[in-house]
Amino acid sequence: MRKEVDMNCNIVREKIYxxxxxxxxxxxxxLMRHLNDCPACNSYYKDCRSVKKITSxxxxxxAVLNNPKKLTNDILDSLNEIKPKKKSTGxxxxxxxxxxxxxxxVCLMIVFAYEQYVxxxxxxxxx
Numbered sequence: 001m002r003k004e005v006d007m008n009c010n011i012v013r014e015k016i017y018x019x020x021x022x023x024x025x026x027x028x029x030x031l032m033r034h035l036n037d038c039p040a041c042n043s044y045y046k047d048c049r050s051v052k053k054i055t056s057x058x059x060x061x062x063a064v065l066n067n068p069k070k071l072t073n074d075i076l077d078s079l080n081e082i083k084p085k086k087k088s089t090g091x092x093x094x095x096x097x098x099x100x101x102x103x104x105x106v107c108l109m110i111v112f113a114y115e116q117y118v119x120x121x122x123x124x125x126x127x
Contacts, residue, residue: 008034012041020048 012034018024035042 009038009041012038013044016041016045016048020045020052 012031015031035045
C-alpha cells in the first residue's frame with residue numbers, strides 16, 4: 001500500500017514539475033484532489049512555484065556595482081528584496097529542525113568525549 005502511494009506521489013511530482021517549469025497545464029481533477037489530500041505534494045507544488053518566481057525575478061534584476069567594497073552587501077540586499085514571504089508553518093519546522101540538529105550535536109559531543117576519556121584512561125594505565 002505504501003509503495004503505491006509513493007509511486008502516485010512521484011507521478012504527481014513529475015506532473016507538477018512539468019506544469020511549473022515547462023508552462024504546460026496538466027492539472028486534472030485527480031491531480032487537484034491529490035494535492036488537496038497530500039500535504040507533501042502540496043508543499044512541493046508551493047515550493048516549485050516559489051522557486052520559479054524567485055528565479056524569474058532574479059533574471060529580471062540587473063546587478064549594479066555602485067561600490068565594489070560593498071558588493072556582497074549589495075547582492076544580499078537585492079536577494080532580500082525578492083524573497084517570498086514564508087508562512088509560519090515553515091518557521092516552526094525550521095525551529096524544530098534546529099532543535100533536532102542541536103540535540104544531535106550534543107549527542108555526538110558526548111560520544112566523542114566518552115571515547116576520548118576511554119582512550120586517555122588506557123594511555124594512563126599503560127604509563
